[in-house]
Amino acid sequence: MRATxxxxxxxxxxxxxTEEIRWFVTGYTRDEIPDYQAAAWLMAVYLRGMSRRExxxxxxxxxxxxxxxxxxxxxxxxxxxxxxGGVGDKVSLVVLPLVAAAGVPVAKMSGRGLGFSGGTLDKxxxxxxxxxxxxxxxxxxxxxxxxxxxxxxxxxLAPADAKIYALRDVTGTxxxxxxxxxxxxxxxxAAGANAIVLDVKVGMGAFMQRVExxxxxxxxxxxxxxxxxxxxxxxxxxxNQPLGHAVGNALEVRExxxxxxxxxxxxxxxxxxxxxxxxxxxxxxxxxxxxxxDAMAELEALMDSGEGFYKFREMVQSQGGNVAMVxxxxxxxxxxxxxxxxxxxxxxxxxxxxLLVAQAALELGAGRxxxxxxxxxxxxxxxxxxxxxxxxxxxxxxxxxxxxEHSLGRARERLARAPVFRSREPEPxxxxxxxxxxxxxx
Amino acid sequence: MRATxxxxxxxxxxxxxTEEIRWFVTGYTRDEIPDYQAAAWLMAVYLRGMSRRExxxxxxxxxxxxxxxxxxxxxxxxxxxxxxGGVGDKVSLVVLPLVAAAGVPVAKMSGRGLGFSGGTLDKxxxxxxxxxxxxxxxxxxxxxxxxxxxxxxxxxLAPADAKIYALRDVTGTxxxxxxxxxxxxxxxxAAGANAIVLDVKVGMGAFMQRVExxxxxxxxxxxxxxxxxxxxxxxxxxxNQPLGHAVGNALEVRExxxxxxxxxxxxxxxxxxxxxxxxxxxxxxxxxxxxxxDAMAELEALMDSGEGFYKFREMVQSQGGNVAMVxxxxxxxxxxxxxxxxxxxxxxxxxxxxLLVAQAALELGAGRxxxxxxxxxxxxxxxxxxxxxxxxxxxxxxxxxxxxEHSLGRARERLARAPVFRSREPEPxxxxxxxxxxxxxx
Numbered sequence: 001m002r003a004t005x006x007x008x009x010x011x012x013x014x015x016x017x018t019e020e021i022r023w024f025v026t027g028y029t030r031d032e033i034p035d036y037q038a039a040a041w042l043m044a045v046y047l048r049g050m051s052r053r054e055x056x057x058x059x060x061x062x063x064x065x066x067x068x069x070x071x072x073x074x075x076x077x078x079x080x081x082x083x084x085g086g087v088g089d090k091v092s093l094v095v096l097p098l099v100a101a102a103g104v105p106v107a108k109m110s111g112r113g114l115g116f117s118g119g120t121l122d123k124x125x126x127x128x129x130x131x132x133x134x135x136x137x138x139x140x141x142x143x144x145x146x147x148x149x150x151x152x153x154x155x156x157l158a159p160a161d162a163k164i165y166a167l168r169d170v171t172g173t174x175x176x177x178x179x180x181x182x183x184x185x186x187x188x189x190a191a192g193a194n195a196i197v198l199d200v201k202v203g204m205g206a207f208m209q210r211v212e213x214x215x216x217x218x219x220x221x222x223x224x225x226x227x228x229x230x231x232x233x234x235x236x237x238x239x240n241q242p243l244g245h246a247v248g249n250a251l252e253v254r255e256x257x258x259x260x261x262x263x264x265x266x267x268x269x270x271x272x273x274x275x276x277x278x279x280x281x282x283x284x285x286x287x288x289x290x291x292x293x294d295a296m297a298e299l300e301a302l303m304d305s306g307e308g309f310y311k312f313r314e315m316v317q318s319q320g321g322n323v324a325m326v327x328x329x330x331x332x333x334x335x336x337x338x339x340x341x342x343x344x345x346x347x348x349x350x351x352x353x354x355l356l357v358a359q360a361a362l363e364l365g366a367g368r369x370x371x372x373x374x375x376x377x378x379x380x381x382x383x384x385x386x387x388x389x390x391x392x393x394x395x396x397x398x399x400x401x402x403x404x405e406h407s408l409g410r411a412r413e414r415l416a417r418a419p420v421f422r423s424r425e426p427e428p429x430x431x432x433x434x435x436x437x438x439x440x441x442x
Numbered sequence: 443m444r445a446t447x448x449x450x451x452x453x454x455x456x457x458x459x460t461e462e463i464r465w466f467v468t469g470y471t472r473d474e475i476p477d478y479q480a481a482a483w484l485m486a487v488y489l490r491g492m493s494r495r496e497x498x499x500x501x502x503x504x505x506x507x508x509x510x511x512x513x514x515x516x517x518x519x520x521x522x523x524x525x526x527g528g529v530g531d532k533v534s535l536v537v538l539p540l541v542a543a544a545g546v547p548v549a550k551m552s553g554r555g556l557g558f559s560g561g562t563l564d565k566x567x568x569x570x571x572x573x574x575x576x577x578x579x580x581x582x583x584x585x586x587x588x589x590x591x592x593x594x595x596x597x598x599l600a601p602a603d604a605k606i607y608a609l610r611d612v613t614g615t616x617x618x619x620x621x622x623x624x625x626x627x628x629x630x631x632a633a634g635a636n637a638i639v640l641d642v643k644v645g646m647g648a649f650m651q652r653v654e655x656x657x658x659x660x661x662x663x664x665x666x667x668x669x670x671x672x673x674x675x676x677x678x679x680x681x682n683q684p685l686g687h688a689v690g691n692a693l694e695v696r697e698x699x700x701x702x703x704x705x706x707x708x709x710x711x712x713x714x715x716x717x718x719x720x721x722x723x724x725x726x727x728x729x730x731x732x733x734x735x736d737a738m739a740e741l742e743a744l745m746d747s748g749e750g751f752y753k754f755r756e757m758v759q760s761q762g763g764n765v766a767m768v769x770x771x772x773x774x775x776x777x778x779x780x781x782x783x784x785x786x787x788x789x790x791x792x793x794x795x796x797l798l799v800a801q802a803a804l805e806l807g808a809g810r811x812x813x814x815x816x817x818x819x820x821x822x823x824x825x826x827x828x829x830x831x832x833x834x835x836x837x838x839x840x841x842x843x844x845x846x847e848h849s850l851g852r853a854r855e856r857l858a859r860a861p862v863f864r865s866r867e868p869e870p871x872x873x874x875x876x877x878x879x880x881x882x883x884x
Contacts, residue, residue: 007614011488036481040613043485046453171482172449 003027003037010044018057025061029160035167042164042173050178055220056227058178062186063228065160069136069192074143075105079283080193081275082184084217087205087354087361088242088383092120092150093256094268095276097311098299100148104283107139107149109157109191112368121152122367126250126333126377130321148315157190180207181220188225195231195282198222199275202433203240205354211236211433218436226438231285233278234436237271238429241352241387244268248366248380248401254329260309267386270431273299333378335401339408341415343391350387351420357381357398360411360418364402379403381415387429391421445469445479452486460499467503471602477609484606484615492620497662498669500620504628505670507602511578511634516585517547521725522635523717524626526659529647529796529803530684530825534562534592535698536710537718539753540741542590546725549581549591551599551633554810563594564809568692568775568819572763590757599632617649623662630667637673637724640664641717644875645682647796653678653875660878668880673727675720676878679713680871683794683829686710690808690822690843696771702751709828712873715741775820777843781850783857785833792829793862799823799840802853802860806844821845823857829871833863 001023010016016024024041027033050058071078079099083089096106110120121132132152134142142149161183168174188196198221201207202214218234225232244265246255258264259272277296286295302308313326325331361367365376382399385391398415402408443465452458458466466483469475492500513520521541525531538548552562563574574594576584584591603625610616630638640663643649644656660676667674686707688697700706701714719738722728728737744750755768767773803809807818824841827833840857844850 004612004614007485011485011614034477036477036609037613039478039481040485040615043449043453043482044489044614047486047489167478170446171478172446172453172486173482 003033003041007037007041007044010041010048013048015051016054016057018053021054021057022061025058025065025160029065029163038164038167039171039173042168042171042176042179045179046173046176052220052223052227055178055182056224059182059185059189059224060228062158062160062164062182063189065186066156066158066190068190069154069157071107071143071192074140075107077195077283077285078193079104079106079195079197079279080108080188080191081197081199081279082188083199084184084201084207086199086201086237086239086243087358088244088247088252089199089201090123090244090246090252090256090268091199091272091275093123093253093312094259094272094308095279096148096150097260097315098272098276098302098308099279099283100146100315101302101307101311102280102295102298103147104280105143105147106279107143107192109151109153111153120150122375122377123249123252124150124321126253127316127325128322130316131319134319142318146311146314146318148311149319150315151319153191158186161186177217177220181217181224185221185224185228189228189230193230195279196225196233197275197278197282198232198234200234200236201239202236203238203354205242205358206239215434215436218434222436222438231282232438233282235274235278236433236436238431238433239354240429242354242357242383243271245383245386246380247357247361247383248364249375249377250332250334251380251382251401254332257309257312257326257329260303260312261306262304265386267431269303274432335376335378335380335403337400337402337405337408339400339402339412340396341398341400341412343385343393343395343397343419343421344416345421346391346393347421347423348425349385349389349391349419350422350426352383352385352387353418353420356414356418357383360400360414363410363414364400364407376403379407381411385419388426390425445475445483449479449483449486452483452490455490457493458496458499460495463496463499464503467500467507467602471507471605480606480609481613481615484610484613484618484621487621488615488618494662494665494669497620497624498666501624501627501631501666502670504600504602504606504624505631507628508598508600508632510632511596511599513549513585513634516582517549519636519725519727520549520634521546521637521639521721522548522550522630522633523639523641523721524630525641526626526643526649528641528643528679528681528685529800530686530689530694531641531643532565532686532688532694532698532710533641533714533717535565535695535754536701536714536750537721538590538592539702539757540714540718540744540750541721541725542588542757543744543749543753544722544737544740545589546722547585547589548721549585549634551593551595553595562592564817564819565691565694566592566763568695569758569767570764572758573761576761584760588753588756588760590753591761592757593761595633600628603628619659619662622649623659623666627663627666627670631670631672635672637721638667638675639717639720639724640674640676642676642678643681644678645680645796647684647800648681657876657878660876664878664880673724674880675724677716677720677874678876678878679874681796682871684796684799684825685713687825687828688822689799689803689825690806691817691819692774692776693822693824693843696774699751699754699768699771702745702754703748704746707828709873711745716874777818777820777822777845779842779844779847779850781842781844781854782838783840783842783854785827785835785837785839785861785863786858787863788833788835789863789865790867791827791831791833791861792864792868794825794827794829795860795862798856798860799825802842802856805852805856806842806849818845821849823853827861830868832867
């Protein structure tokens with residue numbers, strides 16, 4: 001095969017064969033195909049699109065480009081989750097302990113944050129001593145002993161994805177649905193899950209702004225998973241306002257701990273129960289008509305009884321974390337400066353712009369603008385009022401946790417612009433827009 | 443400016459500004475923009491196209507990327523020609539001496555052949571001693587003394603084109619009209635012509651297969667030239683069958699010499715008079731209603747009187763070539779083996795597939811498959827019968843001039859497939875399909 005033939009075929013809108021896609025991805029991963037040919041091909045893919053089969057073939061080729069994890073020695077049927085990234089998204093921290101507490105073992109490999117949304121690993125590292133880098137043996141041992149592990153990637157999962165993503169970033173080929181879907185799903189497939197729950201965010205604080213776009217992306221990913229023999233569910237969830245109240249690493253860990261003790265915001269609770277309910281149902285391969293409701297009720301009971309909390313505590317302890325910080329979240333890293341942002345108007349809150357909140361948190365140091373930036377675990381924003389709340393002028397809308405005056409001032413400016421007030425009560429904001437499962441024939 | 447912004451803008455189908463195009467071309471020429479970004483951009487240009495203004499801006503930026511020739515010290519108003527490449531296209535060898543003999547000085551820089559069509563320089567080099575590499579001073583001196591020079595490129599004309607062309611070749615972005623047009627025209631603009639006659643070939647032996655495509659390409663190039671202040675004419679000419687009889691370097695030189703002595707095939711004669719007529723008319727800035735006919739008649743007289751031949755001989759002598767070979771073309775390099783291909787059927791010739799003839803010549807060694815291949819001046823094909831001729835079974839259709847048995851055998855196989863015979867006399871094949879001048883507002 002010749003790279004130019006494959007580029008020209010895609011350029012002309014023709015469907016590539018499984019072999020052609022595999023040859024191209026393998027050749028690029030091995031540095032046998034140069035960046036400039038891959039760049040031309042990516043632009044052709046961007047503008048011509050890919051069929052469902054091509055997208056599955058691309059994902060599979062990327063998933064098989066490096067090591068693949070085999071969890072079967074410790075988990076009969078592995079369930080995983082993935083969020084496309086949201087502001088204040090601490091759902092993994094709450095859901096995984098709950099599902100594990102329900103008896104379905106979970107082994108999740110998370111990433112670090114880039115851009116506005118912090119990564120789960122960054123959040124966990126605000127607990128002193130928590131080890132995110134485990135060996136494969138340690139992962140197996142954790143699952144066997146505790147039924148839960150939450151850590152960073154081991155080995156080289158889907159190296160093709162890392163290479164292609166870096167090239168997309170500098171060639172204007174990032175926002176392509178088949179390329180986004182294959183990037184996410186190749187890592188999930190390589191990580192060894194049998195069933196995957198996708199949390200596809202849509203709104204001001206998400207990559208996708210329109211529900212219709214998120215639905216298309218979700219369907220593509222669900223079809224990829226189904227095509228690769230995985231059980232798939234994707235939730236399309238709102239990311240116009242932050243999820244819960246806390247945005248920032250230690251602040252989110254604290255909120256997650258409180259939530260696991262049954263004391264958290266209603267939106268976060270409902271979100272976690274929905275995601276966790278699907279995971280539990282899939283993990284148990286329960287196809288009954290009431291499977292989801294039953295699973296959600298069970299998880300809620302585990303939340304209220306504190307069993308989810310104890311599973312989280314057990315996980316932290318077994319991964320070397322300081323449980324004193326779990327028992328008393330007041331001991332988590334704290335910022336030196338606090339600032340409040342009052343409501344400039346009275347009325348009903350009709351919008352809390354999640355993007356502005358995320359940008360404020362990023363500037364405070366809670367996230368990374370570049371891969372090599374350090375994160376500050378202590379800083380962030382607490383959102384006191386959410387969409388639908390009624391406020392009076394001067395009511396505190398946000399508390400800023402900062403470690404320097406300059407970023408505090410900048411965050412204050414941004415956050416002052418985040419809320420919108422109206423005199424009439426708004427329609428309640430939906431939490432989920434849709435639930436996507438495999439399409440017919442998928 | 444950022445390269446990714448410019449890539450994304452073109453990707454999304456938006457029109458780039460003059461400044462953006464210039465910045466991108468300049469940055470790429472200076473190695474400040476990497477190949478992979480240029481490759482993604484070229485694919486976006488390929489699939490999204492370019493407006494007339496963008497194409498002109500691209501061409502101008504490429505033309506200004508290196509040195510630009512100023513012929514004004516020796517030619518008041520310079521006229522140039524360019525052929526998009528045909529099989530048996532020795533028109534420059536005939537036309538330039540004729541135009542020079544008519545008193546309009548010509549300074550043409552030609553290229554070497556790549557692919558099926560041999561380059562004018564390769565053809566001239568079959569005359570022993572002919573120097574194609576002249577200094578700029580020598581070029582000026584030649585024009586001053588003889589009114590004609592036919593040589594290779596001096597200095598770095600349009601280096602952006604060389605770099606972009608090499609990248610297009612390996613990224614599936616060659617057959618794009620704005621990219622083809624800008625590649626051709628950037629070199630023409632940099633070479634200092636005030637008026638340009640384009641010979642755009644269409645048919646089996648040409649890059650373009652359909653008249654409509656050739657017309658579009660011609661119009662784009664004419665508009666670029668007009669936009670850059672040049673007088674432009676483009677002829678859309680047939681390249682379904684080879685032009686004249688000879689295909690191969692020395693064979694074509696011999697045919698050109700014979701033509702300049704008034705003894706050549708009718709199609710070549712008519713073709714040369716048309717191209718030359720436009721050049722002469724433009725060079726004299728003669729806008730009279732009979733300017734073209736008058737110019738053609740004048741050139742025909744110069745052909746029949748031998749004045750064109752003497753101008754050619756003068757050029758060869760002044761550029762170091764062995765005039766004995768001009769006076770007696772039998773002294774030009776000759777191949778060691780001859781082979782004949784008889785007609786397998788009788789009837790009227792309705793087709794001589796120019797592509798097959800070109801491939802046969804290429805395999806014999808008359809052209810280059812790769813830039814670094816040497817060419818054999820002696821080998822080639824003589825086409826004895828043309829479309830419309832009546833033949834009997836066994837009549838000789840082609841004579842093959844080879845230097846080894848293997849390529850002779852392969853050429854024989856190819857050429858056996860080149861003609862198509864029918865019992866009914868075909869419609870005469872048109873020589874020119876159209877004449878394109880600047881569009882309104884161009």
